[in-house]
Amino acid sequence: MFFRCTASQLRGAAAIPGSKSHTIRAVVIAALADGESVIEAPLLSADAQSAAACAAQLGAEVDMSDGGVWRVRGFGSVPRPKSDVLDTGNSGTTMNILLGISALLPAGREITLTGDHQVQRRPNGPLAAALNNLGASVVSERGDGCPPFRIRGTLKGGFTTLDAPTSQYLTSLLLACPLAEGDTEIELTRLNEASYAQMTLDWLAFQGIRTERDGWKRVRIPGRQHYRPFTRRIPADFSSASFFLCAGAIPGNEVLCRGLDMDDCQGDKAVVGYLRQMGAEITLGPDGVRVRGGRLRGIEIDMDETPDALPVMAVLGCFAEGTTVLHNVAHARIKETDRIAVMAAELRKMGARIEERPDGLVIHRSALHGAAVEGHGDHRVVMSLALAGMSCPGETTVTTAEAAGVTFPNYAELMRNLGGKLAAE
Secondary structure: OOEEEEOOOOEEEEEOOEOHHHHHHHHHHHHHEOOEEEEEOOOOOHHHHHHHHHHHHOOOEEEEEEOOEEEEEOOOOOOOOOOOEEEOOOOHHHHHHHHHHHOOOOOOOEEEEEOOOOHHHOOOHHHHHHHHHOOOEEEEOOOOOOOOEEEEOOOOOEEEEEEEOOOHHHHHHHHHHHHOOOOEEEEEEEEOOHHHHHHHHHHHHHHOOOOEEEOOOEEEEOOOOOEOOOEEEOOEOHHHHHHHHHHHHOOOOEEEEEOOOOOOOOHHHHHHHHHHHHOOEEEEEOOEEEEEOOOOEOOEEEOOOOHHHHHHHHHHHOOOEOEEEEEOOHHHHHOOOOHHHHHHHHHHHOOOEEEEEOOEEEEEOOOOOOOEEOOOOOHHHHHHHHHHHOOOOOOEEEOOHHHHHHOOOOHHHHHHHOOOEEEEO
16 A cells, blocks of 8 residues: 655644553553453554553453443453463554563463564563563563563562663563562663653552652662552544644644643653744644644754654754754664664655764755655654655655554544545555
């Protein structure tokens, strides 16, 4: 499948779907609780469904028959796998979190955790090492620190260091260690995307789970705690909204993103600030975030907290006067693709003047034109290149458009509702 895009003026309102990060945390915590939880307005996407399917394979009862409300009856503190192999699909978040949850298996039980070809290329070695230090057995079958993993319990607690180029490693430990036999102390040597770790801590606080931390240097988690059933509504996803926020910022466009909560802890809400600094007109109101395009100027952005926004910010940089620098985001190279290399290569096909750095990109104002580009099976790359194609003359085709369904199945529909000339073929 591919997207076929031509120049469009984008105006109107878009209802932003639920947060992937919140949905996956909600599903996992509901599975670990003893009783029925109700998740309202979850994200209906391949990633979230992978998390729900894996929770069911670990012993939870998951009812998704009403798409707007998921009901999860948890298995409690100890997984009861129905299968020896769990497949997380394309969801790297689910892979990382389930590495920790699977370490809670009863003694003597082993499962294999795998994913698709992209997930099998994404490293999880530091997390596996930390889990091994805490009493579990996590072994990379190929010996390269990547999935598939063979996992045996039981997580006992203790002390470990953790190098976290992605905050998902810490999130995995934060969710699993409260159920360990003993207390856990984690010394962090590095933590990227700290706002997503904070999201996990917020969920733990909502659950009454006790944690202690010294900044982001050291975290202590008492063991022998319990999760409880809950009812909670999932907030809209700032990562998905970033495509529509940036669409509104392009000169001639105006987009209202409905459902966003600027008080939520999602890291990608920083995109709103990036756009304001670049010269877009931003209005925050009870109906959402409105972005009106203006004369954009290039800025320097430290993207450590927002690596998922790198592809779309690279596109926006092409429309800004001067130079836009996206830096301190080397961890964007270990996502579904090496997003730094991929965005540089594909935007060059469209006429972008763009330079690749080890930790980011330098983008100069460019006169983009339509071209045939590769989506590389990466949902954020696909959607960013489609936005570029709707913002320049000529026709652009983007391959592997089906990847958008990983986090944003109705992306094309919402863009068309704004006037986007975007066909899925």
